[in-house]
Amino acid sequence: MLTRRCAACLSAILCMVLVAGCGGAEPVAVQGEEPPVPTAAVQVESTTTTTTAAVQVEPTSTTAAVQVEPTSTTAAVQVEPTPTTTSASATTTVIQTEPTTTTVVVPAAEPAEEDHGPWMVNTSGRVAAVIHDDAPIRVNVQSVEVVEIDGQRYQRVVATGMPDYVHVVTGSDEAFLLGRPRPGNDFTSGGPSVVAGDVLQFGSDLGYRSTGCSRTEGTGYGFWPPGPACPTRQARTLDLPLEPVEAATPVATGLGSIGLWVNGTAIFGWGDGQSWQGQRVWSNLAPAAEAYDMDLCPGHSAMGNYHHHSHPVCLADQLGDAGTAHSTIYGFAMDGVAIAGPWVADGVLARSSWKVRDYEDPGSSTGCGSPGERTCLLVDQLDAANGTVPTDAIGPRTDAVVQSQSGNSFVARAGWFMEDWFFDGSLDNGSPEALDEHNGHLGPLPGIAEPTYHYHTTRRTGPDGVLVDAFPYVVGPTYNGEVSATGMAPGGGPGEGGPGDGGPTDLAAVAEALGVTFDALRQALGPPPPDIDAAAAALGVDPEDLRRLMGSPGRP
Numbered sequence: 001m002l003t004r005r006c007a008a009c010l011s012a013i014l015c016m017v018l019v020a021g022c023g024g025a026e027p028v029a030v031q032g033e034e035p036p037v038p039t040a041a042v043q044v045e046s047t048t049t050t051t052t053a054a055v056q057v058e059p060t061s062t063t064a065a066v067q068v069e070p071t072s073t074t075a076a077v078q079v080e081p082t083p084t085t086t087s088a089s090a091t092t093t094v095i096q097t098e099p100t101t102t103t104v105v106v107p108a109a110e111p112a113e114e115d116h117g118p119w120m121v122n123t124s125g126r127v128a129a130v131i132h133d134d135a136p137i138r139v140n141v142q143s144v145e146v147v148e149i150d151g152q153r154y155q156r157v158v159a160t161g162m163p164d165y166v167h168v169v170t171g172s173d174e175a176f177l178l179g180r181p182r183p184g185n186d187f188t189s190g191g192p193s194v195v196a197g198d199v200l201q202f203g204s205d206l207g208y209r210s211t212g213c214s215r216t217e218g219t220g221y222g223f224w225p226p227g228p229a230c231p232t233r234q235a236r237t238l239d240l241p242l243e244p245v246e247a248a249t250p251v252a253t254g255l256g257s258i259g260l261w262v263n264g265t266a267i268f269g270w271g272d273g274q275s276w277q278g279q280r281v282w283s284n285l286a287p288a289a290e291a292y293d294m295d296l297c298p299g300h301s302a303m304g305n306y307h308h309h310s311h312p313v314c315l316a317d318q319l320g321d322a323g324t325a326h327s328t329i330y331g332f333a334m335d336g337v338a339i340a341g342p343w344v345a346d347g348v349l350a351r352s353s354w355k356v357r358d359y360e361d362p363g364s365s366t367g368c369g370s371p372g373e374r375t376c377l378l379v380d381q382l383d384a385a386n387g388t389v390p391t392d393a394i395g396p397r398t399d400a401v402v403q404s405q406s407g408n409s410f411v412a413r414a415g416w417f418m419e420d421w422f423f424d425g426s427l428d429n430g431s432p433e434a435l436d437e438h439n440g441h442l443g444p445l446p447g448i449a450e451p452t453y454h455y456h457t458t459r460r461t462g463p464d465g466v467l468v469d470a471f472p473y474v475v476g477p478t479y480n481g482e483v484s485a486t487g488m489a490p491g492g493g494p495g496e497g498g499p500g501d502g503g504p505t506d507l508a509a510v511a512e513a514l515g516v517t518f519d520a521l522r523q524a525l526g527p528p529p530p531d532i533d534a535a536a537a538a539l540g541v542d543p544e545d546l547r548r549l550m551g552s553p554g555r556p
């Protein structure tokens, strides 16, 4: 956990922080709610060979000026005469600094000795500040190389799945924490232990009553609300097609990992494997149904596998994506297609072409005749002109209160379920912000000369001007490109790369059959191989049912 003093330093330099100085981090740019600043990481230059440095900025030095340009430049940062910072990280070195101005090199991205593309490759041996197991865990991506398999070229990415986030608690974060409906359940002391402006490192305690890693040193706790497991080291090797091929028949993104963010953490799709009353119709949207089950980034883990279902705010901070130009690459989907952040130009958001059905107007072609009723399904969600068909699997009314698996209540307004959405082809009109049914488009991408097909994380301006996530969030419901079998290997499930990690669709079916969430099931199963009896006990189900549903032992 960073100090308040560093919180002050953050605001002092307009959120371009010397994160290295605050927590033994390699240079990371953090952006808060202040005016946009160009992307850059700040690195202290020194005459020694040290690459990471701890510099504590005087809390009252609010005049420190940082000049940032897209390319390498210098910045003046006023530092405290006597360095007193200490850090838990073994890689951190405290540098004696004169009480005068220090020259700081500001690279636009990771150190550029080697070209890793957009990947956040850990070249400094940097380890997670809070979480470790029997050894420190190196954060971000460990290596990226090009491999050729059966004549196809892939990016082979090796990662621990451990992010390196430093998050400044915003005013809306604070409001969200204070506004949680079940504070007595969610916090160990009835409320959060942080306020706006506090700086959190990934896994540090903000007061949540975390499940599974409660008060255990090294696991990270208090960063996650009750329910999700705590993140653990992943042994991830993933091959992503280097030259994406458009699919003849697009396949659904499905559950489980659908790609990798550039920091090596998993991308999950829209779903959480849960549906209204287990009918496999009226499927939950994870960012909505699990809104109270995510950390502030927002993310959480399943079986220790940390992932984001929607726009990763903390990663955006690290990448310095302030919405002043087309977003940079945030990750790659399993079809090898790049995923950009939410912006297509200065202040212009990419626009999802998915719209919510109108259940209220009795004459609406997407509703079911009677206002508020979910008694019909669209024949084709990709073409609403085909009309609706009645369903026996009736969903809750749009004014009904439904309860999430974590026990939080929501009004099931239109848009709550995946079946509430349809692709409106008229929105996919070729304008720069328009996206197709996969949430992608052909267009310019920073760092790439040719117009390139890519996805966007999608957000929209909600009430009070706050940005909120917009379905389908990242990719989907289908991939644009071919997802190769190689891309899904080694190790089983798409993107997981861990041994024994079986098909996530099967797991979803098991979860539904048991009446538990996908994430709860994965969490209960733990790292492979699964302990069926322990998992059954954790889930409150019959071990024999679980064993039967899981099939052969060792294959979750």
Ligand SMILES: [Zn+2]
Pocket (backbone or CB within 6 Å): 326, 340, 343, 344, 350, 441, 443, 444, 454, 456
């Ligand atoms: Zn774009």
Ligand SMILES: [Zn+2]
Pocket (backbone or CB within 6 Å): 268, 272, 286, 300, 301, 302, 307, 309, 519
């Ligand atoms: Zn999830």
